[in-house]
Structures are given as structure tokens and as C-alpha cells.
Amino acid sequence: MAIPLKYNVRSLLVRRVSTSMTAGGIALVVAVFVIVMAMVAGLGSAISDTGVPDNMIVLRKGATTETYSSIQLDQFDAMKFLPQIKRDTAGAPMISPELPVQVLMERPGGAQDNIVVRGVLPIALEVHDNVHLIAGRMFRPALNEVIVGKGLVGRYSNTHIGDTMHFGRGAWKVVGIFDAKGGSFESEVWADIHNVQDDTQRGAYYADVRLKLAPGADSDALVHRIADDPRINLQAETEAEYYKQQSVVANQMRVLGMIVAIIMGIGAIFAAMNTMYAAVSARTSEIGTLRALGFSPGAVLGSFLIESLILAVAAGIIGIIIAMPINGFSTTFGNFLTFSTMAFNFRVTFAIVVEALIFAAVMGLFGGWLPARQAMRLHVVEALRRS
Amino acid sequence: MDEKYAVDIEHVVRIYKRDEFEVRALDDVTIRVPQARFVAIMGPSGSGKTTLLNLIAGIDHATSGKVSVGGEEITGMKERDLAAWRARHIGLVFQFYNLIPVLTAFENVELPLLLTPLTKTERREHVETALRIVGLADRMDHYPRQLSGGQEQRVAIARALVTDPTIVVADEPTGDLDAKSAEEILNLLTELNRQFRRTVVMVTHDPRAERFVDTVYRLDKGVLVGVEAGKIAPAHAAAATAQ
Ligand SMILES: Nc1ncnc2c1ncn2[C@@H]1O[C@H](COP(=O)(O)OP(=O)(O)O)[C@@H](O)[C@H]1O
Ligand SMILES: [Mg+2]
Numbered sequence: 227m228a229i230p231l232k233y234n235v236r237s238l239l240v241r242r243v244s245t246s247m248t249a250g251g252i253a254l255v256v257a258v259f260v261i262v263m264a265m266v267a268g269l270g271s272a273i274s275d276t277g278v279p280d281n282m283i284v285l286r287k288g289a290t291t292e293t294y295s296s297i298q299l300d301q302f303d304a305m306k307f308l309p310q311i312k313r314d315t316a317g318a319p320m321i322s323p324e325l326p327v328q329v330l331m332e333r334p335g336g337a338q339d340n341i342v343v344r345g346v347l348p349i350a351l352e353v354h355d356n357v358h359l360i361a362g363r364m365f366r367p368a369l370n371e372v373i374v375g376k377g378l379v380g381r382y383s384n385t386h387i388g389d390t391m392h393f394g395r396g397a398w399k400v401v402g403i404f405d406a407k408g409g410s411f412e413s414e415v416w417a418d419i420h421n422v423q424d425d426t427q428r429g430a431y432y433a434d435v436r437l438k439l440a441p442g443a444d445s446d447a448l449v450h451r452i453a454d455d456p457r458i459n460l461q462a463e464t465e466a467e468y469y470k471q472q473s474v475v476a477n478q479m480r481v482l483g484m485i486v487a488i489i490m491g492i493g494a495i496f497a498a499m500n501t502m503y504a505a506v507s508a509r510t511s512e513i514g515t516l517r518a519l520g521f522s523p524g525a526v527l528g529s530f531l532i533e534s535l536i537l538a539v540a541a542g543i544i545g546i547i548i549a550m551p552i553n554g555f556s557t558t559f560g561n562f563l564t565f566s567t568m569a570f571n572f573r574v575t576f577a578i579v580v581e582a583l584i585f586a587a588v589m590g591l592f593g594g595w596l597p598a599r600q601a602m603r604l605h606v607v608e609a610l611r612r613s
Numbered sequence: 614m615d616e617k618y619a620v621d622i623e624h625v626v627r628i629y630k631r632d633e634f635e636v637r638a639l640d641d642v643t644i645r646v647p648q649a650r651f652v653a654i655m656g657p658s659g660s661g662k663t664t665l666l667n668l669i670a671g672i673d674h675a676t677s678g679k680v681s682v683g684g685e686e687i688t689g690m691k692e693r694d695l696a697a698w699r700a701r702h703i704g705l706v707f708q709f710y711n712l713i714p715v716l717t718a719f720e721n722v723e724l725p726l727l728l729t730p731l732t733k734t735e736r737r738e739h740v741e742t743a744l745r746i747v748g749l750a751d752r753m754d755h756y757p758r759q760l761s762g763g764q765e766q767r768v769a770i771a772r773a774l775v776t777d778p779t780i781v782v783a784d785e786p787t788g789d790l791d792a793k794s795a796e797e798i799l800n801l802l803t804e805l806n807r808q809f810r811r812t813v814v815m816v817t818h819d820p821r822a823e824r825f826v827d828t829v830y831r832l833d834k835g836v837l838v839g840v841e842a843g844k845i846a847p848a849h850a851a852a853a854t855a856q
Binding site for chain 2: 228229230232233236237240511512514515516517518519520521522523606607610
């Protein structure tokens with residue numbers, strides 16, 4: 227049988243100061259890890275939650291984002307009545323031409339961010355079925371009215387119903403607020419697409435088209451038709467695929483977060499190592515005694531490794547608790563790919579909690595390894611002489 | 614090798630190497646301790662007493678010569694096997710008690726039992742019995758710092774006897790105690806020897822110890838310079854002859 231765990235736990239508690247200093251360091255690293263990962267998870271899900279499973283996005287061939295896409299009216303007309311597109315109760319095809327443009331919006335403090343103003347038709351609310359008005363009403367065409375995503379409300383100036391926003395060449399009246407179930411549309415302003423075309427003075431064109439597939443429709447056939455029909459000649463993909471590509475930003479953040487966590491983790495490993503070396507040194511005669519009583523070198527190694535592990539995992543739990551209030555915290559983030567700002571919520575997922583605990587355990591094992599090996603290699607007689 | 618010897622040490626040399634200096638801590642020592650004796654190894658400081666005891670306890674290796682304990686030769690054993698052998702056959706008592714400070718008296722005594730296949734209930738019984746023998750049944754939940762030196766040493770003796778070892782080795786068990794506590798410890802070791810018929814090998818330079826033991830082995834500068842009968846006090850002698 228192994229050396230009992232209470233020996234390790236109580237020894238840690240006895241060395242209160244060094245234990246809490248090391249635990250504090252590890253807890254901090256784990257907290258930073260959790261916060262960064264929660265941000266990445268929140269960002270990633272805000273991007274991918276924007277898509278709807280049975281929706282497709284149509285872009286100019288070769289375009290990777292809406293920003294770099296353009297579609298002419300005759301191309302749109304050629305695909306408008308394709309049979310794979312779902313019809314609404316009134317019989318109208320559920321296809322939404324869209325023109326997102328970047329505008330500068332002011333924060334109450336005076337700072338400015340790039341925000342997407344999306345020119346749409348009223349059908350957009352039917353196609354994007356995760357977008358719902360939660361206050362006010364839909365804009366009326368041609369009146370420079372807008373509806374505002376709830377992620378912007380209060381965060382930017384003049385975003386409440388009844389306010390007048392100024393962007394582009396015009397003044398725009400806020401008439402409604404909408405929710406997009408956490409998706410990135412929540413960080414957008416939606417306006418009448420013809421008003422937006424007029425305001426930008428770039429003529430009558432669209433950037434992209436969203437459409438809803440009819441139940442059971444063959445999406446591959448639709449993709450081929452849109453690509454191969456010379457009157458259309460565009461590229462279609464599911465919104466799921468499109469937003470998955472967009473979340474490379476989140477993945478890059480993730481890699482960055484990992485690198486920071488690893489560098490900080492190495493620091494914490496040295497702290498743990500230092501603490502455990504001190505523990506081995508202070509308890510040399512105890513180690514000698516345990517060995518003399520018949521505990522094997524392996525049992526001593528295991529005992530000190532476990533002690534380091536207990537320290538690190540306990541610290542990890544504290545770190546997670548420290549970081550937990552970030553869950554649901556909402557913030558904005560500049561999307562490098564579309565150069566626009568989007569709001570999202572930090573999300574501390576179960577997977578992040580598990581990863582954080584594993585991360586803490588790894589720090590404990592690395593920090594404890596050399597000291598534990600030193601403890602194992604102590605010569606019994608030499609250790610006992612240090613009474 | 615002869616079964617009737619609890620300890621059989623033949624021509625043992627132990628040399629410590631420190632840089633280019635060599636210390637001959639034991640120089641051709643031959644000692645035979647018959648079963649169920651209480652013996653003392655005496656001699657001035659630095660004469661090799663601890664070194665000899667460590668060889669008997671299987672926590673150190675002889676440079677040359679042969680060490681057999683309980684009829685088993687331990688000279689060539691590997692460390693892993695030796696650790697298991699110690700757990701089964703040796704009860705250790707140290708000058709500074711060497712209790713684990715973060716464990717209670719009960720838990721300290723239980724430690725060596727964790728290396729046996731005993732169940733938790735059986736361990737509890739053994740520990741309680743051992744603590745009763747040393748007269749500390751009422752201090753089971755005390756931590757070492759809550760005990761006096763004499764009490765700590767009694768807990769250490771309980772820990773040494775709880776596994777029912779073949780032989781108990783004690784290195785200056787009274788060295789750090791006042792006269793009264795020292796007397797108690799010597800009486801306890803005597804009882805262990807007389808009542809439970811354990812072999813007890815004790816290193817000491819306490820002249821009072823001679824009144825308690827059967828035999829005294831005298832070491833000087835690593836050499837065995839004398840083997841004498843102990844000066845057993847009348848009460849002990851009577852107990853011894855009664856058996
Ligand atoms: N680990 C060691 N390294 C070097 N010399 C040692 C070591 N252990 C003991 N010695 C030396 O061996 C001799 C005997 O030591 P020891 O057995 O501890 O004596 P005693 O217990 O009789 O006081 C002493 O000279 C001591 O300095
Ligand atoms: Mg000594």
C-alpha cells in the first residue's frame with residue numbers, strides 16, 4: 227500500500243505560506259487560461275451561431291467573405307425562382323439579397339469602431355430565422371429607418387429606439403431592436419437595402435445572397451446549378467460551412483491563448499518545483515523514516531508526485547472559481563477578417579473546465595517530477611542522519 | 614547459517630568514502646546474538662554503533678562480510694526486496710523518535726501496517742493493542758507535538774512492535790530523554806523482550822542500560838573490543854530465571 231494521502235495533504239497545510247504562494251501562482255495561470263479560452267469559445271460560438279442549418283450563402287466566385295463579394299441584380303434574378311429554394315406562406319421565395327457595409331460608430335466615450343450596417347429586404351427576417359425583433363418594429367422601406375442588434379444597444383451612441391444615428395451620408399432613425407440568439411448579427415444595424423445602396427453611391431448591386439432550402443431539397447444540385455448556370459455563375463455554400471471558415475479568427479486566438487498559457491505555465495512549474503524541492507529538503511528525515519519502515523523508493527516518488535498534483539489541482543480549482551464570473555460577460559471584439567466589431571459573451575464551457583484541470587495537473591506533475599525523483603533517490607541512512 | 618542466531622554478523626567491514634578520505638566505521642566485526650535476547654551495543658561516540666545497527670536493520674550495506682538476520686542473509690538483497698524485508702522483520706526505534714509530525718499517534722503506529730495485507734479493522738485492532746502495551750491508549754489522536762519526549766518514544770516503540778517483527782533495533786532510544794523517561798523506555802524494551810520474546814538490539818552509551826540487558830558488545834574505533842554479560846538488576850534477573 228502507498229503512503230497515505232493525508233500525509234501529503236497535511237504536509238501541504240503545514241507549509242501554509244509556501245503552499246499558498248505556489249497555489250496562488252498556479253491559480254492565476256489557470257484563471258488566465260480559463261478566461262482566454264472562454265473568450266475564444268464565446269467568440270467561436272458567436273460566429274458559428276450566426277448560421278442556420280438549412281440556410282445557404284451565395285457569394286461571388288472566389289470570395290471568402292461577404293466583404294469581398296458582389297452580385298449583380300440579373301444574377302440574383304436568375305436564381306430567385308430555383309426550385310430548391312423554400313417558399314413562405316405567401317408563396318414568395320425565401321431568398322434575401324444583402325449588402326453589408328462598414329461604418330464608423332461612436333462609443334459614448336468618443337472612441338469609434340467599425341460596425342456592419344446590413345442592407346436587407348423585409349424577407350431577411352424570414353430567411354434568418356434566428357433573428358427576431360424584441361422591441362419596436364421593422365424598418366419601412368425608403369425612409370432611412372434602421373433596426374439595431376441588441377449587442378450594440380447602449381454600447382454605442384444613439385442606439386435606442388427613437389434615437390437618430392448618423393453614418394454614411396444620412397441620418398437614420400432607430401425603430402426596432404433585434405436579437406439573433408447570440409450570433410454576430412446582434413452586433414449589426416439592419417437597414418433597407420435600397421437606402422444603403424443610395425447612401426454608398428455604388429450603384430444597384432448586392433454583396434451576397436442568403437436563401438433557405440426547401441425541405442428535402444438537394445443542396446448539392448443547387449450548388450452546382452448556381453455555379454454552372456452561366457447567368458448565375460456564383461458560389462454557394464451552407465451557412466454552417468461559411469461561418470466555420472470565419473471562425474479561423476477564434477482558432478488563431480485560441481493558439482495565441484495557448485502560447486500565453488504555456489509560457490505562464492512554465493513559470494508556475496518552476497514555482498511548484500521550488501516548493502516541492504523545499505518540501506523534500508525539509509522532510510528528508512521523514513523520507514528516511516518512511517524508507518526505513520519499509521516503504522519502497524517508488525512509494526516515496528509517488529507520494530511526492532501526488533503531493534505536487536494535489537497542490538496544483540487544488541490551485542486549478544481555485545483558478546477556475548476566480549475565472550468563473552467571466553462566464554456570460556459580454557464584450558466586443560474586432561474581427562480581423564471582416565474588419566468589423568462584434569459583441570459576444572465569454573463562455574466557460576465544461577470542456578474548458580476539464581482542460582483547465584488537466585493543465586493544472588500537468589503543471590503539478592512537471593513541477594513535482596524532479597523533486598520527487600530526488601526524494602526517491604535519497605539514501606536511507608544519509609536521510610536519517612539529518613534528524 | 615544458523616537458525617538459533619537472531620543476528621549473525623561475520624567479518625563485517627564498513628568503509629565510508631568522503632572525498633579522498635576513507636573512514637573504517639566497522640573493521641572486521643563478528644557478532645552472534647542468540648534468539649530472544651536483549652543486547653546492547655556500547656562504545657564511545659563515533660565507534661561505529663549506529664553503523665552496525667543500520668547493517669542489522671537492513672538500511673545500510675556492508676562493504677564486505679556477511680549479515681544474516683532471523684536466519685536470512687540480507688547482504689546481497691536488492692533495495693526493493695530489502696524494503697519489503699524490513700517491513701516484515703524489523704522494528705525500528707530512533708534516538709529522536711522519528712515520528713511523522715503531521716500524523717497522529719494512531720496514524721504513526723498504523724504506518725508500517727499499511728505495508729501488510731491487513732484490513733482496516735485488523736489494523737485498528739493491532740494499533741490499539743500496541744498503544745495499550747506502551748500505555749498510550751488514551752493518546753491515540755494526539756499529534757507528536759502534543760506528547761512529551763518519553764511519550765513520543767513510547768509511540769515509536771508501539772510503531773516498532775505493531776508488525777510483530779522478528780527483531781527490534783533501537784539506536785540510543787534513551788539518548789534524548791530525562792532519567793525517569795529513560796527508565797520507562799528501558800523497562801518497556803525489557804518487557805518486550807521478556808514477555809513477547811522479541812530479540813532487542815539496542816545501541817546506547819547510557820551506563821544505566823547495562824542493568825537491563827543480557828549482553829553488552831563493546832565497540833571502539835570500529836573494532837569489537839569486548840563481549841560482557843549484562844548486570845541485570847535483581848527484579849529482572851528473577852523474571853528471567855522464572856521463564
Ligand atoms: N555517511 C557517512 N559518511 C562518512 N562517514 C560516516 C558516515 N556515517 C558514519 N561515518 C563515520 O563513521 C564512524 C562511525 O559512525 P557511527 O556509526 O555513526 O558512530 P556512533 O553511532 O558509534 O557514534 C564515525 O567516524 C563517523 O564519522
Ligand atoms: Mg550513533
